[in-house]
Structures are given as structure tokens and as C-alpha cells.
Amino acid sequence: MKIIFASQNQGKVKEIKDIFSDTSFEIISLYELGNNIDVEETGKTFSENAFLKAKAVYDIYKEPVISDDSGLVIEQLDGRPGVISARYAGEKATYRDNNLKVLSELKDFPEPHKAKFVSLALFFDGKNRIEVEGELQGIIIMEERGSGGFGYDPIFIPGGYEQTIAQLSFEEKNRISHRAKSFQKLKEILTGRFSG
């Protein structure tokens, strides 16, 4: 079965293709479809935003779609950046701008700065809407370290580790990440239902 992954984020595309590589589901990215649709994330929750993305793509192709909405939730910042993680320092913010904004907001708080990554993975085929969540707990450190991954990876150390996610290998990140957990669960559900 073909499933379109409703994301323009090449980092995520690589992760999801890897997770589904041992199934017969064929994950197709928007990039491969030559589609650069950019859905406005106006929802107040990860679930609302994931559905906005999936529905917009489903309405175009009428094919099964998976999507994800994810973000960083920092305890001392009352859960921010949360659903606005991608544009925390502004609409055109780079990953670095967002990291620096988080670090400047945390500078007067005592360490450890407890945080978690959250991923809401969603499947929609016009009839069925399936949603599952994954989390990765850790702490924010006050400087950027490493060059792998994307987004807030250089300032996030997962529980039980000494390196940031940006210092881990692609395989290691994809074993422990919030998205790995949510999409592994989704993969199991889809395999059970559609024998992938």
C-alpha cells in the first residue's frame, strides 16, 4: 500500500522511511510528488495540526496519508515552545534562532532544565483516523553541541545519555526518538489492519 507522508521536512522524511523500511508500505514524500504545499499550522494542539496537514494532502491525492506534528515542551517555560516549536523565534526563524531564543529564556532558571520532545503520529485515509503519541524525556543544555539531526537536537540531551541528539548517529536517534516511538506504534497498528 502506498502512503504519502505529509511533511516537507527532509529530516523527518528520512526517519519515517527508515522506520517503515521493513514493511510493504511504500512511503512517498511530498518532495517525490513534486508538491511543495505548506499547510498553515493554526491548531492549538499537536493532534489538530497533524490532522490539518494530513487532510490538506488527502484532499489533493485521495490516497492514505500519514503526518506528524511534533515539538519541544520545556517544563520551566510552561510547556513552550510546544505547538509553535518550528516558528518559535518568528515565521522565518532558523533552527539556530529558535535554539538561541530558548537558551536566552532559560538563562535565569536553575538547572536541570527538564524537557521532552512530543510526536503525534496520524494516519488518515478519508475514513479512518488513527493517532498515537511518542515522547522522549531529557534536559536542555545551555550551549549547542553537535551537527547531526535538526531543530533543537543540538541543545537536547536525552535521559540516560551524555551527548545531545545532534551528537548521536542517525540510527541511534531513530531508535529512541519521540517520532520513532509514535511511528513504531502507528506501524504496528497499520500492519495489523492492512497487513503491511
Ligand code: IMP
Ligand atoms: P512540525 O514540523 O510542525 O512538527 O514542527 C516540528 C518542530 O519541532 C521542528 O521544526 C523542530 O523545531 C521541533 N522538532 C520536532 N522534532 C524534532 C527533533 O527530532 N529534533 C529537534 N527538533 C524537533
